[in-house]
Amino acid sequence: MIDATMTKRMEEATRLTRAGKLQEAMAVLQGAIPESSGVETPDTAYSEGNTFDGTCEVIDEESTESNPEPAKSPAGAFTSGDIKVPAAWRDKWMKFRGGIVQPEQAPSASEEPQPGTFTAGRFTNHVGTRDYKLYIPSGYTGQALPLVVMLHGCTQNPDDFAAGTQMNRLAEEQLCCVLYPAQPATANTSKCWNWFKTEDQQREGGEPEIIAGMPRQIIATHGLDKSRVYVAGLSAGAAMATTLAMTYPDLFAAVGVHSGLPHGVAQSLPDALGVMQGGTGPLGGGKSKGASWASEVPAIIFHGDRDTTVHPRNADRVAAQYSKLRQAGASVEQGKVVNGHGYTRTTHHNAKGNPQLEQWRIHGAGHAWSGGSTKGSYTDPIGPDASKEMLRFFFIHRLASSQL
Incomplete structure (x- = not known):
């Protein structure tokens, strides 16, 4: 486990990052790993270029990316537009990964062919541009x-995610678009x-606005x-899904959160690492920045209890942000996949x-x-079918007419 000294370094790095002292924050993090080398060049937050409000362009019928990059962690706290974590820190963090063994690269991330169409496109608004894939059932x-x-x-992409979740197959069977x-x-x-x-993390800005604009255009x-x-x-x-539920409750009728984190609890890389670990973030003893956020969007939450990338207690923290949905006398069911x-x-x-x-807590x-x-x-093929259960939950819910 990360010892007390390292925890203090992360807390100090968080304070420095919030104060805008990124180099000093990086130095503190590097001090926790004597063998690490210098600071890497920050990545670009968004691609530059001309944008046009609400445009949508079909590119082709094939994926623009056939394979994901070598995987580190799908939670994504290793890099940001502000600072990068040295390789030695990243390698140390990787020791916290758990669950089933996964290849570092999915060699053939392609879903079984479906009779519908799986088309590549691009969406642009005043915030930025993102590509997408859209499945339309036959x-x-x-x-x-x-x-x-x-x-x-x-490290994933639409083709990889579609192949892993098998959501297109279910969409073909149950008639929905995906x-x-x-990113x-x-x-x-x-x-x-x-x-x-x-x-x-805000409405009408950043990635939430780009993502929210996509379904509006597709609809x-x-x-x-x-x-x-x-x-x-x-x-x-x-x-990000729970962020959208918090910021665009008038757009989404239900949300599915798998191995996720609460909204608004991290504003920096050290924050993110702490929240992912489960014990050193703002909700792990410090000031709770995410406590004021709440949504009434119906939610279904999945988390493995041996997840060492995103600590399982984050599932409870996510659920707490949907506390208005909780009723006395909740039903509890124990089950097992054959x-x-x-x-x-x-x-x-x-x-x-x-x-x-x-x-859902998956043992x-x-x-x-x-x-x-x-x-x-x-x-994880031997767990309950999250895709199937999410669609079952989703299709019970629709937005009230007053929200449309």
């Missing part, structure tokens, strides 16, 4: 289908959604059902008996998409 004939937005973890925004290396060198940066283009738009993610993508993981599901229902908040699982396919990275 049963689509112009009707107002639901839309599920899927946010990948670090949108996979892509480029120009925004974060590990392709992480920047959940730990203040400018990317208008294809005539989809704007009352049934859902968002889900893994790790850094899950953290030849797989056991789980505990805690469900809070509304007055009509519909689940408003579900929390023995690490940092991986439960029930996913090995065709994608960061998956």
